[in-house]
Amino acid sequence: MIDGIPLPARDGPFEAGFWRALERGELAHQNCADCGVWHFPPRWRCHCGQPLAYRAVSGNARLWSWTVIHPPVLPAFAPFAPYPVAIAELAEAPGLRMVGPLVQTAGDPINHVDPSRLTIGMPLQACIVELAEGTPWPAWKI
Ligand SMILES: [Zn+2]
Secondary structure, eight states, X not given: OOTTOOOOOOOSXXXXXXXXXXXXXXXXXXXXXXXXXXXXXXXXXXXXXXXXXXXXXXXXXXXXXXEEEOSSOOGGGGGGOSEEEEEEEESSSTTOEEEEEEESSTTSOTTOSOGGGOOTTOEEEEEEEEEETTEEEEEEEO
16 A cells, blocks of 8 residues: 555546446446447547446456656655556457556555566456555556
């Protein structure tokens, strides 16, 4: 857990479904029932003009890219730097990519994955961590 990190709004009309799913222990994204396209970040409507609904996803993903974060960082992250961060592409939604911390287990600090173990395309699994007090956050398990 990291104290003092700035948190995003979680109750807006489009993003609330994402955060409520995380609170239930699920990863969910907006999906268009008409054309099937998945969307992230949350948005008002699909490209095709239809409304979107949240649907749970498996959390299966692949490592699309990654980087190692070095200082300067926000003060709350300074004790963890350097640390790796993933761009994960979801199995159900090619092209839908999420940025998040890499962990070996859900309780790990964000700096416990050795970047030398990372290879582009390797499988990842979403897990939910409590990055800040009372705030579930998606992370990527190697
Ligand atoms: Zn659509």
